[in-house]
Amino acid sequence: MRTVAETGSTNADMLALARSGAAEGLWLRAGRQTGGRGRQGRSWASPEGNLYVSTLVRVRPGEPPAATLALVAAVALDETAQVFGLTPTLKWPNDLLVDGAKLSGILLERAEDAVVIGFGVNLAHHPLDIDRPATSFAAHGAAPDPGIFAETLAESFGRWLSRWREGIAPVRERWLARAHPQGTALAARLSDGSAVDGLFGGLDAQGALILRLADGTTRVIHAGDVFLL
Secondary structure: OEEEEEEOOHHHHHHHHHHOOOOOOOEEEEEEEOOOEOHHHOEOOOOEOEEEEEEEEEOOOOOOOHHHHHHHHHHHHHHHHHHOOOOOEEEOOOEEEEOOEEOEEEEEEEEOOEEEEEEEEOOOOOOOOOOOOEOOOHHHOOOOOHHHHHHHHHHHHHHHHHHHHOOOHHHHHHHHHHEOOOOOEEEEEOOOOOEEEEEEEEEOOOOOEEEEOOOOOEEEEOOOEEEEO
16 A cells, blocks of 8 residues: 555555556555545545555456456445445445445446545544535544555455456345335436436346336436435
8 A cells, every 4th residue: 555645646646656557456545635536527625634545457368357447446435434344335337325425436436457446434523515415424423544544445445346356246246235215216427417216126137226216118228316305
């Protein structure tokens, strides 16, 4: 685990390392970020005391789709959160929620055969000025030490990555076991600007979201922002 006091973005640094030939399994943690970012280019507030860490996976021919590493990241982070006393609910593809409030963010970025996975976890602080409720470990008790949390996360992620390489099924099953119930009302905002409302119908065999629509049909969502209704 490499640790720096401050950087712009651990994901940006890891992407640069990946392009220069860094090996799989490298982890980089920062005490704080000055240019943290979330999905679709959103900024990610990065005060000291929270977790900002990225890792690198080199995908190989014949493995499950690289996008399903989002599920690996989610189940590993969920497992780690439980070690430190919280029991979140998973929302597709990789959000951890506590009482409906967002605990963390996970960002996947790809450079050729490298997939960089960044984790931002609200340990000591959570934002109050965003468009959806957020929470932190501190809001439910004591905030874990970021370094210890990161080491525990790396161990969990390594185990789930090994299972994923043998097939997505165990990861998918674990994700579903930790998700909100079937029939939960969801809204999906798609990349083309459209929106789809429906009921949670599980995941397909490749980890895509299944929505049951009001007219009785189903819609498979491969990418988009999903919100609880």
